[in-house]
Amino acid sequence: MVNSNGAADKSGAAPDLAKAEVLIEALPYFQRYAGRTFVVKYGGHAMGEPQAARDFAEDIVLLKAVGINPVVVHGGGPQIGDMLARLGVESTFVDGLRVTDEATAKIAEMVLSGAINKELVGWLSNAGGKAIGISGKDGGLVSARKVSRTAKDPESLIEKVVDLGFVGEPDHVDTSVIDTAVAAGMIPVIAPIAAGKDGATYNINADTMAGAIAAALGAARLFLLTDVPGVLDENGDLLTDLTPADIALLREKGVIKGGMVPKLETCVTAVNSGCEAAVVLDGRVAHAMLLEFFTARGAGTLVHA
Numbered sequence: 001m002v003n004s005n006g007a008a009d010k011s012g013a014a015p016d017l018a019k020a021e022v023l024i025e026a027l028p029y030f031q032r033y034a035g036r037t038f039v040v041k042y043g044g045h046a047m048g049e050p051q052a053a054r055d056f057a058e059d060i061v062l063l064k065a066v067g068i069n070p071v072v073v074h075g076g077g078p079q080i081g082d083m084l085a086r087l088g089v090e091s092t093f094v095d096g097l098r099v100t101d102e103a104t105a106k107i108a109e110m111v112l113s114g115a116i117n118k119e120l121v122g123w124l125s126n127a128g129g130k131a132i133g134i135s136g137k138d139g140g141l142v143s144a145r146k147v148s149r150t151a152k153d154p155e156s157l158i159e160k161v162v163d164l165g166f167v168g169e170p171d172h173v174d175t176s177v178i179d180t181a182v183a184a185g186m187i188p189v190i191a192p193i194a195a196g197k198d199g200a201t202y203n204i205n206a207d208t209m210a211g212a213i214a215a216a217l218g219a220a221r222l223f224l225l226t227d228v229p230g231v232l233d234e235n236g237d238l239l240t241d242l243t244p245a246d247i248a249l250l251r252e253k254g255v256i257k258g259g260m261v262p263k264l265e266t267c268v269t270a271v272n273s274g275c276e277a278a279v280v281l282d283g284r285v286a287h288a289m290l291l292e293f294f295t296a297r298g299a300g301t302l303v304h305a
């Protein structure tokens with residue numbers, strides 16, 4: 001039998017009502033969020049398998065097809081690490097941030113703005129989307145300021161300022177380049193690199209970049225796709241629901257470490273600046289984002305004010 005959409009069903013099976021029910025379950029969400037912006041951060045750890053990248057691209061293109069405006073911000077920490085290792089350069093991290101000298105900043109830009117950004121644009125095009133790859137430098141999207149951190153000296157236990165080099169954070173976001181791309185039906189794909197007022201290239205943690213862009217766009221949702229099921233407690237169990245106060249407590253107890261630190265800082269900033277909710281999700285799970293958003297069951301860790 002041939003459908004009116006031109007698809008041929010050769011299975012002879014009875015009509016599958018469950019498929020229609022899934023679409024109807026999603027209808028109120030399509031209606032409520034049409035025209036709103038979702039910022040989706042795709043982490044370097046979630047990118048591993050080509051099938052995961054294909055599923056991710058399909059999810060993004062589906063959001064666009066139902067009238068939601070997805071804006072993708074990507075990471076690539078492990079991929080930068082691989083390139084640095086091939087070039088014999090060592091990396092150290094402070095609170096999940098890569099200490100970045102001038103050479104490392106150049107390599108980070110090459111990997112993020114070059115290789116990964118264009119690969120993602122390719123996956124989105126293959127899924128039928130019209131994607132445009134940019135970094136914070138393009139169209140004056142983000143201007144960066146240098147990040148400074150303090151850490152306890154292990155011997156004296158005195159808090160000292162640590163120089164992270166060319167690690168930046170967004171100082172100012174001008175969304176006009178995103179607005180122009182979205183108005184032209186495109187999906188912006190953003191690499192976390194930006195120039196400072198001093199003209200230098202800054203390496204920005206991708207979660208931080210995504211949070212700043214979500215706040216500037218007044219996004220309805222921020223999704224952070226990573227390689228764990230969500231935020232885990234001290235026993236490794238999933239925490240499904242967190243407020244900024246819960247997060248402060250978990251950080252004090254040392255339950256949140258490494259890459260999860262900037263991720264949750266970002267979630268808190270996003271919900272405190274008007275984003276309805278931020279979600280930390282397992283990007284390795286097929287169609288994780290669609291399952292989280294369009295079904296009543298949810299997945300990952302929801303952060304809300």
Ligand SMILES: Nc1ncnc2c1ncn2[C@@H]1O[C@H](COP(=O)(O)OP(=O)(O)O)[C@@H](O)[C@H]1O
Pocket residue numbers: 042043044045046075076077078096225226227228230231232233255256257258259260261263
């Ligand atoms: N409480 C926690 N729950 C889950 N993951 C945690 C927690 N604390 C630290 N992590 C670490 O955070 C990592 C995710 O951050 P990161 O490695 O930067 O991923 P991405 O590349 O996706 O941004 C996890 O793989 C895990 O090792």
Ligand SMILES: CC(=O)N[C@@H](CCC(=O)OP(=O)(O)O)C(=O)O
Pocket residue numbers: 042043044045074075076077078080096097098099100108167168192203204205206207259
């Ligand atoms: C300053 C800083 O740490 N920048 C990150 C940028 C990439 C990133 O954040 O990638 P993930 O999201 O995959 O971790 C880095 O150099 O690894």
